[in-house]
Every structure is written in structure tokens, then in C-alpha cells.
Amino acid sequence: DTAVSQTPKYLVTQMGNDKSIKCEQNLGHDTMYWYKQDSKKFLKIMFSYNNKELIINETVPNRFSPKSPDKAHLNLHINSLELGDSAVYFCASSRQGLGGANVLTFGAGSRLTVL
Amino acid sequence: KNEVEQSPQNLTAQEGEFITINCSYSVGISALHWLQQHPGGGIVSLFMLSSGKKKHGRLIATINIQEKHSSLHITASHPRDSAVYICAGGADGLTFGKGTHLIIQP
Numbered sequence: 749d750t751a752v753s754q755t756p757k758y759l760v761t762q763m764g765n766d767k768s769i770k771c772e773q774n775l776g777h778d779t780m781y782w783y784k785q786d787s788k789k790f791l792k793i794m795f796s797y798n799n800k801e802l803i804i805n806e807t808v809p810n811r812f813s814p815k816s817p818d819k820a821h822l823n824l825h826i827n828s829l830e831l832g833d834s835a836v837y838f839c840a841s842s843r844q845g846l847g848g849a850n851v852l853t854f855g856a857g858s859r860l861t862v863l
Numbered sequence: 864k865n866e867v868e869q870s871p872q873n874l875t876a877q878e879g880e881f882i883t884i885n886c887s888y889s890v891g892i893s894a895l896h897w898l899q900q901h902p903g904g905g906i907v908s909l910f911m912l913s914s915g916k917k918k919h920g921r922l923i924a925t926i927n928i929q930e931k932h933s934s935l936h937i938t939a940s941h942p943r944d945s946a947v948y949i950c951a952g953g954a955d956g957l958t959f960g961k962g963t964h965l966i967i968q969p
Contacts (some may be wrong), residue, residue, distance in 0.1 A: 754897050789947060789961075791949065792959065793957055793958075851896075852896065852898075853908065854898075854906040854907070857905065860902075862864075
């Protein structure tokens, strides 16, 4: 059983399109995250949700909108895709509270390519 | 300047060597994380520590809170240890280092 699962694993799309990446965790964790890893492999937090509530919202264009229907799911919707959005997006979860003091479990990543 | 700095950026060593990767941070942290990212791309949490030292198999992580410095050591390194090692710290969200690309040659 995969602990944190993301779909799709690969996504190739045209500029201007809208796409979503889904994330589900079966660990019973309270907090979920989205991270972006750019072409230089640098990881950066985008969003964090704790029990369906937005906790962290880093400087991310408002074309990116996270949605958490329940604490086991955190989906990422991206409008009007741009070339610079091409990256690997990682979902993660942790037991409770915020990521600073909790072990993170990562999904396998979703590689987004915008043409 | 990144708030979490790692060194070296790249490290190539021979199988069996003792490996040290360093991490210095300027952010306030609740804990310091060491992550491993394999060539296939998946990220695994190795350690989370807020003081002292932790050991798991051949991996050892230490942290000095006063000096804001952490080290990851690998004893008896093996080619399967080849990966990118990332340190991260923070109070709320995590700030990541740029990673250390480690290659262990047979």
C-alpha cells in the first residue's frame, strides 16, 4: 500500500492549459504539503494544509490553487500553465503540526512538462 | 544567500570510504531534516533531529544547535549510497539546502 500517492506521475501539456495533480495519503497524517523541485533540483515549499486548513502559502502565483476536500487529500490545480511551471511537484504529509518538527513522508513526485 | 547551505555540492568517493556532508543554517528551526533522493527521483526522510546524534545502520547524523551546523556521515560507503542528500530546516515550513550529489564508485 503506497503511503503517499500522487497522480499523474508524468504530465505533458501545452502553455495556457489548466491541469490538476492529485495527492492522497493513507497514513492518517494531519498535515499535507506541496513542494516544487525545479530543473536545478532545488526544493521549495509551496503550500501546507493542516486538517484541511491552509497554513502555509509561500510566494506562489495565484494560478496555483490547492484544494483539500478532506485531510487525506490535497490536490494542486494550476491555471494558465506557463513554461516556467515545468518542474517536479512533490506531495508530502506529516503526523501533526507543521513540517519543522515532524518526519515527512513524500510521494513519488509528478513531473510536469509545459510545452 | 540561501538560509540553508550544504557542502560539498558534489562528492565522488571510492567504495568503503567514510563520507561527511555538512549543513549550516541561519533560520530558526524546530528540527533539522536529512533527506535522500535517489536517481529515480523519490525522496526519503533519513533523519529528523533537534539535538545530539542519531544513527541508523551506516548513517549517522549530528547537530550542534549553538553553531547551527549539522553533519551527515556514511560509514563503509557503498555504490547504492549514490544519491542526492538534502538537508532542510525550519519552524513552520522547511527551507531546503541545494543538495549534495554523492557518487560512490566501486
